[in-house]
Amino acid sequence: MNTPPSPSGAEHTGGSPIRLGALVPLTRPGWAEAGRHLLAGLDLAVREVNDAGGIDGRPLELVVRDTAADPERAAAAVDELADLGVAAVVGEYHSVVARAAAARADALGVPFLCSSAVLDALTEEPTEWVARLAPAQSHCWRIYADFLLGAGRRRIAVVTQPSVYWTSGTRVLRDHLAPRGGTVVKLDASLTPEALCDALxxxxxxxxxxxxGHPEPAVPIVRAVRSDRRLAEILIGAPAGQPEFAEWAAALGQDGAGVPFLRYLPERLGPLGERVGKELRERLGEAPSFVAFEGWDTVAVLAAVLRSHGTDRAAVAASWPRVAVEGTRGPIRFSRTPGIGVWQWVWAPAQVVDRDPAEPDRLRLLHAG
Incomplete structure (x- = not known):
């Protein structure tokens, strides 16, 4: 299993390290750019904890495993990390991968704090072992549907690939739009871009x-639609957040602007968020995405739990309902939410934004949830 060096910052403290397993997509077909941002946030927070003396004098150490968007690989990584004695597992961006990791963590009795995956059914049955920072898909995609209605867009086409994540998202959109006069038609991503334009x-x-997925087939689809004069007035949207990252802008340029997507940041960051955002920008060499903030918040929560409840896995899992941590995007607390089987932060702030067509490097706020 491809494993980058553990960016732990452990050299700043003494004592035996407290290990945290980190699941991150760092290679294709995983969304490697999202993984890079997630790891930057995790690593920054670990280094800050260690610079401040660690957990009762013991350093935190990240043990990183690349999931490459592969559920089986993620499940195997949880097994390996459990054998290595990690106090908890954190991370993951892809919902289908996080679901596999959550199932394995639950089976093994290893706490898993999921940073960035939104699929409602992160576990098949309720579990005490898993908590999540990202909002549930049913919550944030309804916010996106409200944006579409507010923009006067009621005849919605979705081009989709086989995946429980995309299927779930389509259902959320259809269930929310139908009672409000909207329609959703499903188009298969196996259509050629030209045939897709005809269908639209x-x-x-x-x-x-x-x-x-991004870049394939998202990029050729966007190019085809943008170049078809019959579709000059159609809105292209990407609720899963593909345009958040610089790779999108680099691949599509002007064609990638004006594509609304979801991001999980407040309209204005507070002092903590501003400070962390500045540090993340220096590390990444670009504006940090919401995924980087999710990574930092993940470690902030685990550090607080470890200080208060120790490193015993059962004690960590039992602490989820007592978490009260100031995160970069607001106060973090976990609760039980109907229809969701894990401990859930209700809710991370959500926005619909796009890249400004007049200045594609600038993001515009279009709607706040």
């Missing part, structure tokens, strides 16, 4: 949502 015209779609 035939259906009279006013918006096309990309429920597909």
């Amino acid at each position: 015209v035939d259906h009279g779609a006013t918006a096309l949502l990309l429920l597909v």
Whole structure:
């Protein structure tokens, strides 16, 4: 299993390290850019904890495993990390991968704090071992649906690939839009871009949502739609957040602007968020995405838990309902939410934003949840 060096910062403290297993997509077909931002946030927070003396004098150490968006690989990594004695497992961006990791963590009795995956059904049955920082898909995608309605877009086409994540997202959109006069038609991503454009015209779609992977097939689809004069008025959207990252802008340039997506940041960061954001920008060499903030908040929560409840795995898991931590995006507390089987932060702030067509490097706030 491809394992980067553990960026632990452990050299700043003494005593035996407290290990945290970190699941991160760092290679294809995983969304490696999201993984890089997630790891930057995790690593920064670990180094700050260690610079401040660690946990009762013991350093935190990240033991990083690359999931490469592979659920089986993630499950095997949880097994390995459990054998290595980690106090908890953190991270992961891809929902399907996080679901596999959560199931294995639950089976093994290893606490798992999921940083960034939104699929409602992160576990099949309720569990005490798993908590999550990211909002649930049913919550944040309804916010996106409200944005579409507010923008006057009611005839929605989704181009989608086979995945429980995309299927769940389509259902959320359809269930929310239908009672409000909206319609959702599903188009298969196996269509050629030209055939997809023809289908959009035939259906009279006013918006096309990309429920597909990036860069393929998202990039050629966007290029085809942008170049089709018949579709000059259609809105292209990407609720899963593909345009958040610089890779999108680099691949599509002007064609990638004006594509609304979800991001999990407040309209204005407070002092903690501003400070962490500045540090993350220096590390990444670019503006940090919400995923980087999710990484920092993850370690902040675990550090507080370890200080208060120790490193015993059962004690860590039992602490989820007592968490009260100031995160970069607001106060973090976990609760039980109907329909969600894990301890959930209700809710991280959510926005719909896009890249400004007049200045594609600038993000515009279009709607706040």
